[in-house]
Amino acid sequence: MVCILLMLLSVFYEKTAGPFKVLANLTVIPMQQGFNKVGSLLIDVSENFGTLEEARKLNKSLQAQIDELIMQNNNLQEEKYELERLRELYKLDQNYAEYEKVGARVISKDPGNWFSSFTIDKGSLNGIRVDMNVIAGSGLVGIVTEVGPTWATVRSIIDDSSNMGGMVLSTSDTCIVRGDLSLINDGKMRFEQMENNDNKVEVGEQIVTSHISDKYLQGILIGYVSEVQVDSNNLTRSGYLTPVVNFKKLQEVLVITKTKAELTGTDVTQEDAGAAEPAGAEAGGDAGGGTDAEGGQPAENGAGEGAPSGNEPANGQPAENGAGESAPSENGAGQGAPGDAAAGPEGTDSGGEGPSGAPPADVPEGE
Amino acid sequence: MKGIKIKRVIVTALAVCVCYMLQCTLFPSLALASVKPNILIILTASYGFMRGPKDGMLVGFFSGLLTDIQFGNILGFYALIYLVAGYVNGLFEQMYYDEDIKLPLALVGATEFIYGLVIYLLMFMLRSEFDFLHYLRHIIIPELIYTIVVTLGLYPLILFINHRLDAEEKRSAGKFV
Numbered sequence: 001m002v003c004i005l006l007m008l009l010s011v012f013y014e015k016t017a018g019p020f021k022v023l024a025n026l027t028v029i030p031m032q033q034g035f036n037k038v039g040s041l042l043i044d045v046s047e048n049f050g051t052l053e054e055a056r057k058l059n060k061s062l063q064a065q066i067d068e069l070i071m072q073n074n075n076l077q078e079e080k081y082e083l084e085r086l087r088e089l090y091k092l093d094q095n096y097a098e099y100e101k102v103g104a105r106v107i108s109k110d111p112g113n114w115f116s117s118f119t120i121d122k123g124s125l126n127g128i129r130v131d132m133n134v135i136a137g138s139g140l141v142g143i144v145t146e147v148g149p150t151w152a153t154v155r156s157i158i159d160d161s162s163n164m165g166g167m168v169l170s171t172s173d174t175c176i177v178r179g180d181l182s183l184i185n186d187g188k189m190r191f192e193q194m195e196n197n198d199n200k201v202e203v204g205e206q207i208v209t210s211h212i213s214d215k216y217l218q219g220i221l222i223g224y225v226s227e228v229q230v231d232s233n234n235l236t237r238s239g240y241l242t243p244v245v246n247f248k249k250l251q252e253v254l255v256i257t258k259t260k261a262e263l264t265g266t267d268v269t270q271e272d273a274g275a276a277e278p279a280g281a282e283a284g285g286d287a288g289g290g291t292d293a294e295g296g297q298p299a300e301n302g303a304g305e306g307a308p309s310g311n312e313p314a315n316g317q318p319a320e321n322g323a324g325e326s327a328p329s330e331n332g333a334g335q336g337a338p339g340d341a342a343a344g345p346e347g348t349d350s351g352g353e354g355p356s357g358a359p360p361a362d363v364p365e366g367e
Numbered sequence: 368m369k370g371i372k373i374k375r376v377i378v379t380a381l382a383v384c385v386c387y388m389l390q391c392t393l394f395p396s397l398a399l400a401s402v403k404p405n406i407l408i409i410l411t412a413s414y415g416f417m418r419g420p421k422d423g424m425l426v427g428f429f430s431g432l433l434t435d436i437q438f439g440n441i442l443g444f445y446a447l448i449y450l451v452a453g454y455v456n457g458l459f460e461q462m463y464y465d466e467d468i469k470l471p472l473a474l475v476g477a478t479e480f481i482y483g484l485v486i487y488l489l490m491f492m493l494r495s496e497f498d499f500l501h502y503l504r505h506i507i508i509p510e511l512i513y514t515i516v517v518t519l520g521l522y523p524l525i526l527f528i529n530h531r532l533d534a535e536e537k538r539s540a541g542k543f544v
Contacts, residue, residue: 107392108388108391108392108437109391109392109395110391110438111387111390111391111394111405111407111434111438112405112434112438112486113401113402113403113405113506113510114486114487114490114491114506115438115490117438119391119437119438153437153438160491160494160496161494181491181496181502181506182498182501182502182505184401185400185401185505248398248401
């Protein structure tokens with residue numbers, strides 16, 4: 001009844017709803033609003049949770065991406081440095097373009113502190129042979145002293161037992177450059193026995209490998225003169241030079257796949273000598289194998305010169321010396337011997353094929 | 368028993384190889400003032416006084432031989448030096464206790480010093496390089512110090528490996544008796 005009455009009243013008089021509305025305004029609506037707020041808060045919270053979770057997921061994936069990118073970046077950076085190094089090597093390659101070279105990596109170094117030799121990852125399978133010159137950066141690094149199928153040991157020029165013939169580039173005065181353990185820390189080497197003549201040698205001048213060295217190819221940069229003085233005997237000069245190669249950070253090197261013996265044709269004459277004695281192609285083949293450093297003989301000495309030194313008494317001493325530095329006499333022998341007409345052209349033309357020149361049939365056996 | 372023995376041989380061979388490779392590859396880049404420690408000496412000496420002259424000699428011989436094969440001029444030169452080092456250290460087996468680190472340090476240091484002297488005598492003095500004090504100051508002493516520092520880290524590791532092997536040996540011995 002009350003309801004119907006109220007309905008009728010509200011239909012006919014709109015104002016009857018007023019008090020009720022006021023009442024509702026005072027009581028229900030605030031509560032509703034409150035509930036609404038709580039509800040929306042709850043929704044917000046749950047939504048927050050959702051977004052947080054999403055953000056976390058995103059974060060995780062982004063982190064993974066960052067890691068991946070960092071890794072990629074590192075790899076790229078490493079490659080960039082390698083590229084720079086290789087580019088430098090390539091530039092060097094252009095500088096010494098007339099020689100054929102094989103690139104190699106340094107894989108291990110001498111375990112002691114007394115000597116500085118190292119191993120590279122190329123060996124006889126890559127055509128490396130004993131006595132080949134090794135260069136890097138912009139100059140001479142050392143010489144191959146021992147060869148295995150996939151490795152070769154290189155004695156660096158700063159090694160205490162290393163000697164080589166040097167030459168001042170501008171004046172062509174020859175000298176002997178020696179590695180010295182006590183100078184390694186200063187990054188220097190010693191040179192001595194330079195003739196005390198009118199030619200002025202100044203600090204900063206280039207010293208290259210000389211034309212009379214029997215193991216080192218001519219004209220490879222060794223270093224720059226850092227100090228020079230006249231010896232007390234007034235006949236010779238000596239001093240210090242700074243090698244151009246940073247031996248502490250050696251990673252890649254280039255091996256010149258041609259030995260001085262091949263270039264000058266000394267091994268051809270030895271081959272001739274070998275063939276002459278026992279008469280026959282077989283003996284020649286043996287000698288060829290010997291110069292290939294595959295035969296048993298040279299291995300003992302670690303030098304291509306080793307085997308033939310028995311034949312030529314003049315060679316005996318320098319070969320034993322390691323670097324063979326009594327160069328002039330050695331050179332005299334080298335030049336004198338090829339006087340055989342056959343040896344001359346072979347030595348100059350096809351130095352690389354020197355050993356294979358005479359007995360081609362036997363070369364595979366040597367290898 | 369036999370299995371344990373084989374295991375010990377394998378572990379020892381592995382230790383020699385790993386030490387040699389580290390010596391040739393890692394330590395050159397860790398060199399201070401172009402001097403690197405000699406962990407082959409550490410290994411040889413520790414095997415000597417931990418396991419006796421025979422094991423010391425074997426470990427020394429093979430560590431030296433590896434050096435000879437790759438870098439030596441004459442095969443057997445370093446092998447002999449390391450072999451003697453292993454043997455002499457083996458003589459101290461009686462005096463040695465696990466807990467004591469002073470004796471190992473002293474022995475490794477002494478071995479390293481004598482090793483330096485011998486190398487100087489045979490490889491440098493005989494080539495008339497008489498400036499002994501320079502080599503002493505710039506190579507032998509720095510190498511000695513660096514080696515002793517590395518010994519502090521490496522020796523406990525070798526000791527631990529040895530302990531593990533010893534424990535296994537004892538266990539398997541107990542099983543069979």
